[in-house]
Amino acid sequence: MMWKQVCLNKFHVKATNVRYFLSEAYKCSEAWENRLKSPILQKIRPDLFYYDLERQFNQQGKVCAVDFDIFVNRMNDNKMLNELSDMVHKMRLSTETSNTLASTSHAVIRHHLDFSDNDFENLVYILDDRLSYGVFLDSFTANLCLDKLIKLKDYRMAAKVSTFLMLQENFENPINRMLSLYACYKYLENAEPFDDLLKNQATDAELASQVSEAMRAIADARSTKKAKKRDKKEEIRVRINFLRNPYFDDHFDLRNSHHLVGKTFLAIGQYFDGAIGNSIKLMGYTYYEKYADGIQFIESLANKNQLYKDAVDIAKKQLAEIKDRDTDENYKKFLEAVDKLAESSTSLESESLENVIHKLAVQTVKENEAKEIEEQTKIYTLWEQIRQTKLQEELTRVDHHNRLKKIDELMQTMSEQEEKLWFFDNEEKIDLQLEKISGDHTEKKVYGREKKTAETSYIPPEVDAKRN
Template sequence: MYQISLNCLKNKGLLLKNPTNTINWKGIRTFLTENYYCFEQWDKYLMSDVVKKVGPVNQFSIAINDKITNKGLVTPLDMDILATKLVHVNNIQELEFIENLFSNFRKTQPALYIRDSMHYSFVRNYMDLNQSDRLLQILKLKYKYGLFLDSYTANMLMDTFIKQNDYKKAALTAHEIMLQENSENELTQAACLLSCLKSIQSGHNYVQVEETKEDTKEKKNKRLVYFLRKEYNDEHFDLKSIQKLNGKTVYFSSSNAKSADQILVNNLKMFGLLHLGNFRKAVDLFEINVVKNSGKIFKFVLDEFKKENQELVASEEKDDSLNYSLDKWTNFEKLVETNLEKHVMNKDLETCIKEVEVYLENVKKSQIPRDIEDQNKLFNKWNNEQEGELEQQLKNFAIDQKKQSILKRLDDLEKQEEILRFFEKRQEIIDSYYGKGFTTEYPSDIPIEPEESIFKAKYERHFKPWPKYMNRPKSSYEISKTRANKLESLKKIYLNENTTTLNESTNKA
């Protein structure tokens, strides 16, 4: 019960648990409902039997570190339980140590079979620890940690930042949903729209960069490279500026806003494409929605079109397709100016944001009960999976231990049998030792092949001509008479070539 009340206070913003064990009181209006966080079921999941068995989080993290460094036998279940126990971390040093464990686990093979419950537990416990900013940096490093947001944790994280009026970080969370192309939950799409539009309204799109004048007298440093990479931008993962990420997220979320007003959706699509820098596609969309279908365009979107048009006309980098789009927009602009009442709606960005908030409130009524039910089902499912996987691992461990003990006993029995029945199986032991059978068992009949091969190798190494002399005439490396005599004697000693001379002497006799 204490854990449930503690989570309620954390969600309301009244109690913020820091790793430094400081307590702050802060009254903030909630964005999502309290029921959305499923405190009771989440508390049961944190206090499940599987989580209790592993002991304190500091001891468990040290045990996992030993597994990773020494044996490398860490399972996805271990990391799932560790993510579940993150809520019990007391200081920043333990948190950094556990983050290093997740980074090392990312490099192992079991990371391919990571569990969805680990992502959920990691994100939610970081929010409970008041480490949302740190969590946002971890989510950006996909190659290092490999952590992803689902619809529920994304809603909670955006809710946390919106309650703090930090719309830039809420928009950064929405960018993660766009990059993952997660369009399952309409509530998430509405929250992403609100976060990005609030970020654009707050002026986070434009970052002031100090212009540095290059000195023409100074020589540029040139560096030799093997090849030049071809510059390519996929307009998705290669996007770096907040402006383009906001534009792509607005376009993606508005495209998946199923129950929103169609005029609002069309205008948000064009607005997002203009911020993305895709003027051609925005003009094509304007032609379909406004010119052909006699739709309406918001005034602030029309102003954004004019602004983008002026910048592109002033720029020097233009191709044929862009010139065609600029000419097309000039004709469309004249058409709109002649009949403003028919095509233009006098709405600014603030009015559009209010419409998005109304759309969000309508989606919440139908989506939040479904999300609560789905989360409760997931908690029960994850708990059963943990128990089943733990039992299976214990069974596999017991089977492996039995196999090892049986193999050890068989090895001991084989050694005892060899000692007890040595004289009965003497010939078989000798044959198995040398790898071949012999007609007799006398030691004198067994050839000593290893020694002969060693002497032959020594002979070839010392008396065979070097490869660098092979292309020279024979006279340059021909052996002298004295050396040839030595060579003949060595052959007789090491290569048993004296047998021919013995046979010849016996034949003469």
């Protein structure tokens, strides 16, 4: 009996660890799969529809946003993930990108989470290259991403996902805040750069560079060929490159991993008070390397003891690892201020900061999970209604366009028939129109011979009178 109890306890601990933060119910899997029961999606075969969309891209350079949304939501396996990424990129570069539905980005992220076999590098690459793909996290997909990466103990990639929320300035969702805070804090244990997470980006950049160089070479060859045909006296203007004034916006231009995580800490710290809020901000100023602001922050603390010892130790360790800052006065003053905080470590909060953050995350999930599940289920139903409405509007627009096209073709046919029927009555009018089109103002031929025009410039020779 005792052996049974021990086994049950072990099983219980294991199950708890597997869940970690979000429950299985949070995924709303049943509500998500119900989209496939829609009559619109049931009529679509993803493989055939993909080739149809590809043909439209090649011929017209764009596809309808609702058609693209139908294709993305109809996918239900991992067979076309590469084609999906390619199609998302093409859609982003087309004029229809501004009409992209919210359900499209959501579906792209969920497909990568469900079918990528725990290999999320491609998803992180797509999310990071916002200009080329235009896929953005919403609160729900951000929580799914963070929870899955935390379960896999991939804290570096989880911290990278948290920085996307910081760049979007979107920490209104309480679960987003806590999971991002936990991911970033765990990332500090081994704060390696994010660069190799985007290793495919370098390869794609090299390929893009090669393509652009080839296109440039072709353009140069064509321009050289045309230049040879020009008259030498003709003035030739050549576009030259010039340097623009450099500008660093300190937000989207951030590339340093520590700066990104530091700014994420500061964005999250605004939502907390007391020792936890102060500790988050201290780590933020340290990793963001905003030493002047960090000095003001420490000086503004009414109670210097309202800090966790772990946060002070992390700040001190990070400052000690920074090199080539001997001439930076702000760095020296900030280091001195942190050292003074460390000296009074006995009066600081001694509880583990990781445990505090973990408890807050579990509590936050418990308080908000059920409400968010209900809201997301309603959103799935709303998206299906929006898709139906947008599709009907597109069908109406296409039908209207086809009707106008048929009317134009009918008008053209009637005009041609009228011209044939009344040709002889309108012969002179037709001739005048032809002359205007061709620009030929010479007189008509008469009986197959061209009428000779009098030479106005002709001067008759002078004839002297003969003398008698």
